[in-house]
Amino acid sequence: MSDGTLRLLLPRFLRRFPADLAAIVLLVLATGVATLAPVISETPLRVVLGLVFALFAPGYAFIAALFPERGPAFDGASASATADEDERSGSNLVERDESADAHTGLTERADPRRAGSIDGIERVALSFGLSIAITPLIGLVLNFTPFGIRLVPIVLSIGGFTLLASAVAALRRQALPVEERFEVPYRAWVGAARAELFEPETRLDAVLNVVLVVSLLLAVSSVGYAVMVPKSGESFSEFYLLTENESGALVADDYPQNFTVGQSQPLTIGIGNHEHEQAEYSVVAELQRVSIRNNSTTVRERQELDRFSRTVPANESANWTHDVTPSMTGERLRLVYLLYRGSPPAEPTIENAYRETHLWVNVSS
Structure with a gap:
């Protein structure tokens, strides 16, 4: 034809x-x-x-x-x-x-x-x-x-x-x-x-x-x-905290500083996967009482608030809300989030975490 x-x-x-x-x-x-x-x-x-x-x-x-x-x-x-x-x-x-x-x-x-x-x-x-x-x-x-x-x-x-x-x-x-x-x-x-x-x-x-x-x-x-066969480039992960402003948009500003025992306040946790492959992440949230001397930080008391896992596809981001409910009181406590690839260790610390981010907060009774 x-x-x-x-x-x-x-x-x-x-x-x-x-x-x-x-x-x-x-x-x-x-x-x-x-x-x-x-x-x-x-x-x-x-x-x-x-x-x-x-x-x-x-x-x-x-x-x-x-x-x-x-x-x-x-x-x-x-x-x-x-x-x-x-x-x-x-x-x-x-x-x-x-x-x-x-x-x-x-x-x-x-x-x-x-x-x-x-x-x-x-x-x-x-x-x-x-x-x-x-x-x-x-x-x-x-x-x-x-x-x-x-x-x-x-x-x-x-x-x-x-x-x-x-x-x-x-x-x-x-x-x-x-x-x-x-x-x-x-x-x-x-x-x-x-x-x-x-x-x-x-x-x-x-x-x-x-x-x-x-x-x-x-x-x-x-x-x-x-x-x-593209060049893979640098591999890394983003880890950050966000809050909602008055219009409902997520911003990296105006974080809560004052908490009350037993009362929850929301924070948004974000992970950006730039590892060029799908990754399994684990997050551990802790409230720590610390002392700082001569640029050295010592954890005197810790309270684990929560831990959770997320699967993030390559070159994508994941956000979710975490309600912070403290039971420890004190001034200038450290609210820390520890990020791990895979499962976290038995004793998670800032030193063994893949990424970490934290806030300084006050908790009253």
Whole structure:
């Protein structure tokens, strides 16, 4: 079954949809699947598609909507092809003035270039430049919405913008005459590349073609290796305490300082996992009476308030509320939280903890 027959099986609106914009739509859909699907999102395909999705697709769709007409580069190619046909047919334009004039007039009438159109190189360059501008702007807008700058809102926002711009670009192209519409010359590029690679004119051209192919293979292999085996970087865990302000937002400020025996006050405990793998954490909460002399701290009495465990996925954070209910009274007591990877030891202390954070509090009766 030929390509033309397969194309006729598609709905009419899909047959009329430009091929380059269809590729952009497929890229958006593939990136959404590679980013949000549970299994595929853990593969390097997410990184490869995500880079093209964020740094090229929105700008290309936007440029396609602004400039639906053909650019001068394609006209030059058309004029060159016409000149080659005239040379092959042996036409003598000098002797046939009238035919030359008629041919020139026909070329002028068939010239599809419009004022303000751009060529292919400008289109590609502007696609990268506008994508670098559009993506941060979308992130800035999301920052002032309840959704925030998170993975799902970013993918949906950039994808929605790209699909909308692609639809506008397709409608604007269809409104133009066929000879004026922008079209990527895939077949011409493939034919030229095939002739250059497999039918070199000289031995030097053949050698250069081999060097070019080897260079491309090395470049693709290097990028693939960098994506498949990324550098892990520094591994660490964040451990912090938060409180709720008057609007209900979590902030690292205005911690409670005065407690009463038997009365609870809430604190929010947070763990940020940057260990590049899922981690099991244990937290031990203690209220300690300490003495400090010569920059040395000695624990004189301790009361264990609570202990709990949490599983935090890689590159994610977990917050939960802990109600502090002290039973020890005193001034300037140390409310300490000790973080361990895995199970805590029999006698947890600040010295053997993986991370620790504490507050100085007063507890009255």
